[in-house]
Amino acid sequence: MHPRRDVSAVVASVVRWAQRHGAEVLVNSADAHRVGAGVRAVEADELARTCDAVVSVGGDGTMLGALRLVADRPVPVLGVHLGRLGFLVEVQPSDLDVALDRIAGGDFVLESHSALRVGVGEETLIAFNDLALVRQPGRGSLAAAMAVNDVRYGYFRCDALVVATAAGSSAYSYAAGGPLLSPSVRGIVVTPSAAMSGISRSLVLSEDDRLRLELLAEAGELAVEIDGNPHRDARPGDTLDVSVQPDAGLVVRLDPEVHARRSRVKLSLLDLPLLPEQLRELLPEDMRGRLDAVRTGD
Template sequence: MERIRLGLVLHPTRDVSPVVDTIAAWAARHDAALAVRAEDRHRVPEPVRPVPEEELVARSDVLVTIGGDGTMLGALRMAVGDPKPVLGVHLGKLGFLVEVEPPELPAALDRLLTRQYTVEAHSCLVCDVCGDDVVAFNDIALVRQPGQGFVSATLAVDGQQYGYYRCDSLVVCTPTGSTAYSYAAGGPLISPATRAVVVTPSAPMSGISRSVVFSPEETVRLELRPGSGPVAVEVDGLVIRNQSTSGAVDIRYRQDAGLVVRLDPLRYQERSQLKLSLLDLPLLPEQLRELLPESLRRQLGRRELPPPR
């Protein structure tokens, strides 16, 4: 069996040492190679090799993210030029992408070693932001600066002008990102099996006031209008440009840009549906049980959960 190489991608601020120690102990037993970005060398034990960020993907067979959805999105963006399977270990709050809880990690790593997993392909948005190329796996958003006016932008599709927006923010998302900022702005939930680009205004004042769904073959262009308030540009929640009052964003859809490890696709799908229920839909007591860690579910056994109040 070939030696597996794991690249660790760490949450920038959370204490990840218990999970890293678990991975390091497993790697020692299975002669696995571990690497981490050089800037994180002080957060990992000695056997984990620090490498430049631009080399981490090339030196890894699988990327293991320790954090929440944001950490996994960062790993997907890092690997967009050379997609590698990404396994997410959950240290966040309400993750829709990550699948593995820390107690499940040793068994999950065993599955990686024997290749007993499936790979879920994810699309991304390839964005030209005033000449800078960036990618977004969830969304790209134009967001107003509080107290300094509104986002005022025109919409064009494949070069054809369609209208304008005047709103608090403009969110363009993938189907995966439809459960994030776009959903909070009132956008629709899009099946991950769908290929689409969704543009949603938040708190529209005038102009286009509803979500618009485009095909993956169309190029969307948002251009700030004269008189627009200063705008921040966010990619997957990270601010990449601030206080912009002019310029344009061109957005194209790219299929199969990222690969996510799935160990139990059916269970993952059920848990994601239940997390959506926490946001918007009534939850049955027996469904709530499935959100609990496996160890607690075993303790509960066949005992009934109390009815929702």
């Protein structure tokens, strides 16, 4: 659930639908105080282990968190939009009942997403957009040797290093100067930011490649960020092993062509000019209807 927005109305809609269809609604116990009756609170690991599907209420960040939750046992994840721009989420709160009916009737498709599995010491982290190693002010810069499939290729000395999936290539990696990867490209992109020496441009690797980053002795203390969220620190001598888990996330798509068209328009907001008809796609459906009525004089 979105950490700050009021999700109670959307949760109530899910509960009413579930009660009509004999289904049970579970919620992460950390969010139980934000919802009303008819919901059973469980710990996150039980939720991931037992749910048949997940409804994510928020924006893309919330959706990424839901996908990470069930990455070890992927189940369909439906995004209900309470965020801002939103590349992953598709359904508006007013359309939720219809969406749930369509899912119950099998009238949907699943969009598969790859994830990065990042091994740091004894810990394994999951990232659907990107892993970022970022310098912390006053604590030195990033210095890391890179190996691909156990063969060393060079080193990075920079302010930050971003490893992104194809879906995540439009986020931090793009802001750092990396390329946009088509979702049909089964690969990852490694992009340094503010490079001082070593490798200074983006590298595109296959999903089958195994990437290792070894922090050198001259490295500073770094923040390890997963999908934009700080997770832990990394220090000289630490090693990060990155591999790709295909089909780690299953996103529910009700109207894939419409969603893809709107996503292309949203993506063009990064730095491309828009045609009037493309701008129309960003408007809510009721507003588009009123605009069309004005145009036709109805």
